Amino acid sequence: MFTTKKTLLKRLRNNDDISWNEFYLFYWPFVRSIGRRLGLMQEDCKDLMQEIMIALFNGKEILRYDASKGSFRTYFGLIVRRKVIKMLRDAARFPRSPIPVPDAPDVVNPAPSEPPDIPDENDPFQRVFDEEYSKYLLSLALNELRNRVRPSTYDIFEMVVIQKRPPKDVAKHLGIDRNIIDKYCSRCRKSLQKIISEIRSENPEFNPELPL
Amino acid sequence: MSFFIPFEFHKDDLLDGMTVVDPIARGGNGDLYMVRDEQGDLLALKIIRKTDNDDERGGICQCQAVSSHIPGLAPVLKTGKLSDGRAYCVMPLADNLARWPDYEPDTLANRIRRDGRIPPDKALDLAAGIAETVRALHESGLAHCDIKPENILFLDGKPTLSDYTLLSDTADRSAEGRTGAFGTADFVPPEMIENPGYYDPKACDLYALGKIVYCAWSGMEVVFFPSVPREVPLREIGIMRPLYMKACDIIPSRRFQNADEFIPAIGEARARMGRGMKTRLPGRSGKGKPLLLSALLIALCAVGVVNLFFLLKIRSGKERERREAPGAETASTVILEKEAGGKTPPPDPLVVTTDSDVVDANDGVNSLREAFDYAQRHGKDATISFSGDREIRLSSPLSVAKDVEIDGGENRIVIIGPDTGPVFQLAGAEMTLKNLFLLSDRTGDGGGILDTDAATACKVHLFFVKDGGGAKPLWKISGKCDMTLDDGCHLHRMRVEPPASGDAASIRIGAGCVLEDSCVSGASERWQGGRIDVLGQMKNVSVADNGEIYLVRDGGACENLTVKNGGLLVHRPGGGAINGLKVEFGGVYAYRQDVLLTGTVSIGGAVRTALGLAAGKPIANGETDLVFDLTERTGDSRFGFDRMADDLIYLISDTEPCPPVDDMKAFSGAHSYAVRIKPDQAAGEYKLAGKADGVAFSLSLAVGDTLYPDALTVGGCFSVENRTYSLSLDREGTLTLTIAASPSGGI
Numbered sequence: 001m002f003t004t005k006k007t008l009l010k011r012l013r014n015n016d017d018i019s020w021n022e023f024y025l026f027y028w029p030f031v032r033s034i035g036r037r038l039g040l041m042q043e044d045c046k047d048l049m050q051e052i053m054i055a056l057f058n059g060k061e062i063l064r065y066d067a068s069k070g071s072f073r074t075y076f077g078l079i080v081r082r083k084v085i086k087m088l089r090d091a092a093r094f095p096r097s098p099i100p101v102p103d104a105p106d107v108v109n110p111a112p113s114e115p116p117d118i119p120d121e122n123d124p125f126q127r128v129f130d131e132e133y134s135k136y137l138l139s140l141a142l143n144e145l146r147n148r149v150r151p152s153t154y155d156i157f158e159m160v161v162i163q164k165r166p167p168k169d170v171a172k173h174l175g176i177d178r179n180i181i182d183k184y185c186s187r188c189r190k191s192l193q194k195i196i197s198e199i200r201s202e203n204p205e206f207n208p209e210l211p212l
Numbered sequence: 213m214s215f216f217i218p219f220e221f222h223k224d225d226l227l228d229g230m231t232v233v234d235p236i237a238r239g240g241n242g243d244l245y246m247v248r249d250e251q252g253d254l255l256a257l258k259i260i261r262k263t264d265n266d267d268e269r270g271g272i273c274q275c276q277a278v279s280s281h282i283p284g285l286a287p288v289l290k291t292g293k294l295s296d297g298r299a300y301c302v303m304p305l306a307d308n309l310a311r312w313p314d315y316e317p318d319t320l321a322n323r324i325r326r327d328g329r330i331p332p333d334k335a336l337d338l339a340a341g342i343a344e345t346v347r348a349l350h351e352s353g354l355a356h357c358d359i360k361p362e363n364i365l366f367l368d369g370k371p372t373l374s375d376y377t378l379l380s381d382t383a384d385r386s387a388e389g390r391t392g393a394f395g396t397a398d399f400v401p402p403e404m405i406e407n408p409g410y411y412d413p414k415a416c417d418l419y420a421l422g423k424i425v426y427c428a429w430s431g432m433e434v435v436f437f438p439s440v441p442r443e444v445p446l447r448e449i450g451i452m453r454p455l456y457m458k459a460c461d462i463i464p465s466r467r468f469q470n471a472d473e474f475i476p477a478i479g480e481a482r483a484r485m486g487r488g489m490k491t492r493l494p495g496r497s498g499k500g501k502p503l504l505l506s507a508l509l510i511a512l513c514a515v516g517v518v519n520l521f522f523l524l525k526i527r528s529g530k531e532r533e534r535r536e537a538p539g540a541e542t543a544s545t546v547i548l549e550k551e552a553g554g555k556t557p558p559p560d561p562l563v564v565t566t567d568s569d570v571v572d573a574n575d576g577v578n579s580l581r582e583a584f585d586y587a588q589r590h591g592k593d594a595t596i597s598f599s600g601d602r603e604i605r606l607s608s609p610l611s612v613a614k615d616v617e618i619d620g621g622e623n624r625i626v627i628i629g630p631d632t633g634p635v636f637q638l639a640g641a642e643m644t645l646k647n648l649f650l651l652s653d654r655t656g657d658g659g660g661i662l663d664t665d666a667a668t669a670c671k672v673h674l675f676f677v678k679d680g681g682g683a684k685p686l687w688k689i690s691g692k693c694d695m696t697l698d699d700g701c702h703l704h705r706m707r708v709e710p711p712a713s714g715d716a717a718s719i720r721i722g723a724g725c726v727l728e729d730s731c732v733s734g735a736s737e738r739w740q741g742g743r744i745d746v747l748g749q750m751k752n753v754s755v756a757d758n759g760e761i762y763l764v765r766d767g768g769a770c771e772n773l774t775v776k777n778g779g780l781l782v783h784r785p786g787g788g789a790i791n792g793l794k795v796e797f798g799g800v801y802a803y804r805q806d807v808l809l810t811g812t813v814s815i816g817g818a819v820r821t822a823l824g825l826a827a828g829k830p831i832a833n834g835e836t837d838l839v840f841d842l843t844e845r846t847g848d849s850r851f852g853f854d855r856m857a858d859d860l861i862y863l864i865s866d867t868e869p870c871p872p873v874d875d876m877k878a879f880s881g882a883h884s885y886a887v888r889i890k891p892d893q894a895a896g897e898y899k900l901a902g903k904a905d906g907v908a909f910s911l912s913l914a915v916g917d918t919l920y921p922d923a924l925t926v927g928g929c930f931s932v933e934n935r936t937y938s939l940s941l942d943r944e945g946t947l948t949l950t951i952a953a954s955p956s957g958g959i
Contacts, residue, residue, distance in 0.1 A: 062423060143436075151438040152457050159449075163442045173450035 016052065023053065023063060026143075030136040031151055041084050051083045073203065076179050077129050084125070129203065138208040139194045156181055157188035220259075221245060224483040227257060228292055228300070236317060244316060246305060255289065256306065256317075258375070276301075284345030286365055286374035303374060306365040319369070320428060322360035329431025329441070332448055336482045338364075338371050339425045339455075343478060345373050345419050347471030353415030359398045359420035361427050361435070370767045399423050401461055403786030407764060418468050422459020423450065425478075451484045465766040481747055562587060562596045569606045579616075580604050580627070587616050590902060598623045606630050609662070610639040612670075621648035627651070634662035638693065651680040660668040663691040663717070675699045687730075689717040689742070695749070698722035708742030709757065714741040716759075716921035723747045723767045732759030732779070746770070749788070753778035756799070758929075763787030775799030794879065891915055891933060898949045 028049055035045035056079060142162070146154050155164050157176075159165045160181060167185075171178045200206050219235035220243065221227060230247040232256065237244045242260040251257055279285040290302040294837035307328060308319035317323055320338070330338070342364065350358060356363075356373060363375040382422070397405065399420040404411050412687040421435050429452050430440050438447055438457065455477055461467050468474040530640040562583035573636045583596045588611075592918055595617040603626040626649045629635035635650055636643065638661060650660050660679055663670060676699045687706035689695065695717060697703065706727060708717050721727050725748035732742045732755045743752075754774035755761045761781045763770065766788035775781040776796035783790070783802065791810055795801045915932055929938040938950045 022435075025435060031666065072897075146439070150462060155438040155440065155453070158439055159446075165446060169446050172445035174453060198789065 011086060020053065020057060020063075021055070024049070026140070027052075027136075027137070030132055033132045033135070034080060034128060035134070037083065038088065039086060039127070040084070044087055048080075048083055048087055052079055053088075055079050055083065073133060077126070077133070080129065081125050087163075101168055134206055134208055137199055137203060137206050138196075141199055141208075143191050144195045145188060149188055153184045153188060156184045161188070219243060219245075227259075228294065230255070230257060230302070235316065236315070239600045243924070247302070249302075254305045256303045258300075258301055258303070259294065278349070278352065282348045282352065284341055284348070284372055286367060286372040304367055306367060306374075307369065318366040319362055319862045320366075320424070324361060324431055329444075330428045332429055332452055332485050333482065335429035335452075336485065338374055339421065339483070340475065342373060342424060343372055343421060343471050343475045346421060349419070350414050352470055356420075357413050357416060357418055358396060359424060360396050361424065364424070367547070371770075372720060374907050398724075399469075401464065401786075403461075403464060403765060403784070405784045414470070415464060415467070419460055419884060420469065421474065422467075426456040435590070448485075448874075451481050455481050462786065463766045463788075465511065465768070465788070485666070491872055510887045513887070534785060557738035563599050564602065564604075565595060565599045565603050567602050569604060581610065583617065584610050588612075588614050595619055598625050602622055602626070604628065606635060609634050609763060611639065611642045612643050613639045615642040617644040618646065618648065619644075620649075620887070622647070625649065629660075633792075634660060634688070637660045638663040638670045638672070638691065640670045640691075642673075644673040644675070645677050646675040648677050649679070650677065650686075660687040660706075661689065663689050663693045667696060672696070673698070674701045674703075676701060677700045679704055692715065693717040693719075695719045696722060697725040697727070699724060701725040704728045704730070708732045708744065718742070719744045721748040721750065721767070723765065725749070726751065728752055731755070732761060738857045746787070755781055763790075775801050808845065893951055895935075895951045896955055900949070 031052060032042075032045045035048045036042075036117045040048060056076070079086075135166070142158075149157075156170065156176065159170050160167050166182050167178060171181055194207070196208065214944075215609065219238070220234065223232055223234060225232040227245070227247060230249050233246040233248050235243065235245050236256065242258050245259070247257045275286045278290055279287045286303050287302050288303055291299065292301075294297050307324055308315050309318045310316040318664055327543065329335075336727050346356065346359070348647070358375060360379045363373060365372050365374045368892040400416055402414075402587075404416060404499070408603060415602045423437060423549040426432070426437055427434050430444065432439055432441070438453075440453075453537040453643050458466065458477070459474065462876050468477065532626045562578070565578045569581050570581050580602075587596060592780070598621060601624040602680065608630050625647065627635055628651045630634055639855045661672065663672075663704040672693060672695040674695070677697075678701065686704055688709070689706065697720065699722065701722070702725065704727075706719075707730065719742070721744060727744075727748070729747075730750070730753045732744055732753070743762070744753075744755075745762045745764050746767065747765040749770055750761075750773065751771040753761070753770075753772075756777040756779040759775070759779050761775075761779075763781070763783045767784050769789040769791050771790075772792040772794075773781060774794040774796065776794075776799040779799045781793075781795075781801045793801065793810070805857075808930045929936055931937075934953065936950075937953070938954045940948045940950070
């Protein structure tokens with residue numbers, strides 16, 4: 001389904017090898033967002049990422065996810081939850097987090113000593129995780145789109161549709177005909193919708209608000 | 213990067229007289245340590261990881277010599293071997309981005325990671341410096357092969373290229389198939405990743421340089437190419453974007469072809485930046501003029517290079533005139549006289565001095581036929597050359613039974629074949645033709661080459677060979693010929709047919725070559741038809757009956773290609789555009805990535821995406837950005853993966869094995885491209901469930917547990933394990949798979 005290089009999305013799906021570096025690149029923004037929303041500081045988020053990766057990679061240079069453990073999303077969510085709770089508890093014991101986040105859900109006290117095996121939608125952690133995971137899937141979808149279309153098509157789409165730069169200005173500064181810009185954007189929209197529907201077939205809850 | 217495998221050496225360990233201070237980093241091909249030498253200087257020592265091939269060590273041996281005379285390369289101070297045979301090299305320690313005693317090497321990657329994007333003028337300065345180094349490397353016949361931000365070190369604040377342990381002789385690398393992994397994936401052009409046998413180190417360096425410009429200026433990781441952060445002004449993007457987009461175009465011919473093209477483009481961007489960004493960059497307002505001056509200087513240099521080129525050209529012309537002047541032919545008769553004397557076989561070359569087509573040894577006048585017969589009789593690897601311009605008319609074909617090379621050199625050599633029949637008739641030998649013009653006004657077939665020996669494979673290499681066109685097929689290749697066209701060959705009317713048994717010819721159209729008015733075909737029912745790999749250009753070429761054409765590289769737009777009746781045209785990533793593609797009944801056109809073409813798809817013609825092209829590779833139903841301008845669609849034409857009929861056979865996906873099939877007739881399922889057959893399936897005709905609905909396609913077979921991707925096209929056959937499988941499609945759209953006993957096994 002995917003072109004030149006197998007994408008992370010596909011390899012996760014196929015249980016292929018994923019390198020430490022690649023995993024870090026794609027999951028760091030996701031983990032950082034979750035950590036920040038749950039009240040961790042930037043430095044704590046880095047520690048969180050490190051902890052998660054050590055748990056996931058289990059001492060190896062590559063990650064090959066075992067599908068018998070259930071969906072990667074659930075498994076990954078459990079690991080993140082455990083690590084976040086541990087860090088928040090440590091922070092409570094040894095206060096070094098001076099900036100509380102007002103709307104951060106309290107995932108420490110209501111949580112059982114061990115996280116449940118089945119995600120609970122009413123669980124505050126699960127809510128944050130789901131929201132961020134949905135954003136993460138959208139970023140994967142965009143990355144997949146980047147692999148499917150020409151670079152010169154993708155960056156126009158990104159500037160106009162994602163970054164909301166005025167098409168008129170893009171056309172002027174990049175010396176590209178306005179009709180071409182519209183054509184590129186239309187092509188990318190179509191491809192992105194296909195990609196999203198593919199992701200949705202495996203993640204039915206994924207229903208991103210597209211800037212289309 | 214790895215956080216798990218500990219470094220092999222630790223603080224205070226001794227390495228060939230140097231003391232380890234600290235491990236620094238782990239790269240793809242070795243570990244890097246900070247060491248202190250006997251004088252107390254801190255240095256960087258890289259231990260090359262042991263590999264099956266000697267590429268790294270071969271490169272390291274060149275490092276010391278090269279780094280001393282090419283500015284911009286990190287100097288190699290010392291090389292050596294550890295007791296276990298691993299090579300190492302010692303370089304100056306890069307500047308420190310951290311505060312001692314901590315150490316973080318000052319590389320472009322670490323700068324970007326720490327400080328974010330680099331201002332555009334500085335990014336362009338950096339790119340210009342690296343480009344100059346790359347140019348010097350390429351002019352020395354070498355290439356870096358692994359340019360990336362991690363390998364750009366700052367020594368005393370100056371950027372230098374390091375880690376050139378993959379440094380290669382460009383000729384060696386580009387000529388031979390690539391077996392190892394060279395470079396870093398996102399810095400290697402896509403066509404080289406897709407085609408492991410194809411590697412062009414110079415092109416790779418230039419492509420990587422484009423990515424360097426992008427990474428440095430945007431501050432993004434290369435995997436996010438070509439995304440640019442929201443805060444970057446459009447005006448700046450407008451200046452930088454053309455540079456890295458051109459350098460990293462997916463179509464090779466649209467990129468910078470050498471550093472001499474790249475450097476002026478950087479200068480131009482700098483000049484534009486100087487004009488456009490003056491008010492945006494505080495403290496840099498005085499730099500507009502120097503930038504303009506730099507651009508002017510570069511332009512003057514470019515003019516100088518052009519002048520130098522013309523000077524050399526004029527000189528070369530004069531040299532040629534001098535050589536062609538009367539009296540210059542001094543050794544014309546030596547060779548055959550030597551033969552008459554019964555002495556040892558003559559040295560190369562055999563020199564032809566007459567236009568007459570005679571065999572008349574020892575007359576003091578050497579004809580082509582004389583030299584040719586001499587070479588064939590003696591069975592030596594002989595080269596035949598010419599003493600001056602010749603127009604040689606043959607009375608009968610030259611039969612090539614033993615290896616021979618004919619080189620016209622700088623002369624204008626025209627070989628005119630007999631009234632009927634070919635100039636050369638091949639019989640399993642290796643023949644090289646260079647700088648020849650084969651004129652033909654044939655009334656029969658085979659004006660250039662006629663190869664009819666099905667039993668013995670022959671090899672033909674053509675360099676700058678042209679023909680005169682004509683009405684009849686000039687190059688009839690019906691044996692197991694392995695033919696390569698290189699360096700500006702321009703041929704017409706080639707007909708590639710399969711032999712009575714065995715596989716047909718395989719032909720490679722090299723870059724800069726053109727093939728016109730030709731066809732790849734055959735009526736073989738059991739064997740593969742001919743195959744052409746195109747790195748050059750084709751015009752008016754058709755492929756049918758098991759024939760295959762692979763557009764591998766963009767050598768210019770191909771024109772008027774027709775795929776029909778069992779023919780297969782595969783448009784690989786990087787393959788050139790097609791103006792006028794016709795996909796007719798039974799023909800399959802397959803592409804993998806963006807393609808540019810205009811054409812028509814008639815009833816029964818199929819356009820498919822992402823065939824499993826590599827042997828043994830599972831089929832992937834890829835979705836790509838297809839630019840398909842159908843100027844005319846006829847009848848019930850279909851194109852594109854998502855419009856393929858839904859009721860064909862079985863699915864073998866990337867992720868799931870094909871379900872077991874007990875009954876051949878029980879086929880069902882959607883979007884299916886392959887069928888698994890029991891090895892002991894009874895012979896007979898099996899109509900495949902459903903109808904192809906006007907779509908022809910190629911079918912992958914899994915016989916037992918073995919998958920043969922793209923083994924079978926409509927009208928084609930496939931033999932394995934003493935059985936032959938063939939696929940046919942009637943005009944009703946019914947696909948029939950026929951299984952028959954085969955006298956011999958093999959594919």
